[in-house]
Amino acid sequence: MPQAILSLKNINKSFGPIDVLHDINLEVRAGEVLCLLGDNGAGKSTVIRLLSGVHKPTSGVMAMDGKPVSFANPREAADHGIATVHQFGGTFPLMSVGRSFFVGREPTKWVGPFKVYDRKLANDTAVKAVQSFGITRIDDGDRLVGGLSGGERQALAIARAVHFGARVLILDEPTAALGVKQASHVLRIVNEAKRRGLAVIFITHQVMHAMAVGDHFAVLIRGAIAADFRKGEKSREEITDLMAGGEQMAELEAEIESYMAAGEGHPEPAKHVH
Ligand SMILES: Nc1ncnc2c1ncn2[C@@H]1O[C@H](COP(=O)(O)OP(=O)(O)OP(=O)(O)O)[C@@H](O)[C@H]1O
Numbered sequence: 040m041p042q043a044i045l046s047l048k049n050i051n052k053s054f055g056p057i058d059v060l061h062d063i064n065l066e067v068r069a070g071e072v073l074c075l076l077g078d079n080g081a082g083k084s085t086v087i088r089l090l091s092g093v094h095k096p097t098s099g100v101m102a103m104d105g106k107p108v109s110f111a112n113p114r115e116a117a118d119h120g121i122a123t124v125h126q127f128g129g130t131f132p133l134m135s136v137g138r139s140f141f142v143g144r145e146p147t148k149w150v151g152p153f154k155v156y157d158r159k160l161a162n163d164t165a166v167k168a169v170q171s172f173g174i175t176r177i178d179d180g181d182r183l184v185g186g187l188s189g190g191e192r193q194a195l196a197i198a199r200a201v202h203f204g205a206r207v208l209i210l211d212e213p214t215a216a217l218g219v220k221q222a223s224h225v226l227r228i229v230n231e232a233k234r235r236g237l238a239v240i241f242i243t244h245q246v247m248h249a250m251a252v253g254d255h256f257a258v259l260i261r262g263a264i265a266a267d268f269r270k271g272e273k274s275r276e277e278i279t280d281l282m283a284g285g286e287q288m289a290e291l292e293a294e295i296e297s298y299m300a301a302g303e304g305h306p307e308p309a310k311h312v313h
Pocket residue numbers: 054057059077078079080081082083084085086
């Protein structure tokens with residue numbers, strides 16, 4: 040197996056007296072999707088905040104390409120090629136597609152003695168990058184980000200990270216607010232990022248989304264890794280139970296599904312009697 044791009048060794052994180060993460064060991068490799076699973080409050084976002092330079096570990100070692108690293112701030116993590124995309128894409132609703140793609144790195148051109156923002160180059164580059172991920176509906180770089188759908192915003196943020204050389208792409212619940220069709224677009228983009236050789240860390244509460252893209256799975260329960268397995272090693276039911284903190288959720292889910300199928304989940308609306 041190739042060397043991990045990013046690894047966590049015996050990582051602990053406390054906030055004052057509160058111990059949030061306990062002895063976390065994880066590895067992510069190029070061309071692989073690691074799904075980080077776990078119930079609310081399990082510690083997933085805290086792991087991501089360590090990797091993206093928001094917090095520092097209390098103890099333990101983070102390494103890139105086998106060499107220990109420490110990030111003083113998110114900028115340093117980004118400089119190491121770690122890109123984090125949050126639920127709503129983290130882009131700017133009042134900016135154009137082209138502007139938001141280049142924010143902080145705007146291309147310029149000379150007009151006589153003046154250096155100005157090269158709108159055409161920015162727009163063309165952004166549209167091309169997004170379209171290369173299969174989102175062909177974005178064909179005008181002047182469109183405002185606020186007018187894009189949730190899935191399109193995710194696509195824009197991911198295309199941007201890849202364009203600027205990210206090696207590790209972290210997605211914290213990218214499909215949580217999306218409908219079925221848009222979520223499947225985002226999952227396709229995750230697969231494309233993986234095909235291009237990025238290491239992807241994907242956080243989700245939806246077991247089907249995890250199973251659709253994951254090569255490797257780690258389940259956090261109360262801040263510790265409770266299970267660590269590869270694609271095909273566990274069933275959907277087992278993963279569902281682990282994600283709920285080890286409770287028997289799969290059974291309950293199947294029960295609810297069968298009620299719904301039998302029509303018992305939808306009681307007749309009460310009739311008004313006049
Ligand atoms: N800055 C902080 N100070 C104190 N406690 C914190 C801090 N950040 C997170 N925690 C605690 O750490 C635990 C894990 O939180 P975290 O946000 O990592 O969970 P999560 O797995 O991302 O949950 P969710 O699925 O709801 O997003 C929670 O109990 C939370 O209250």
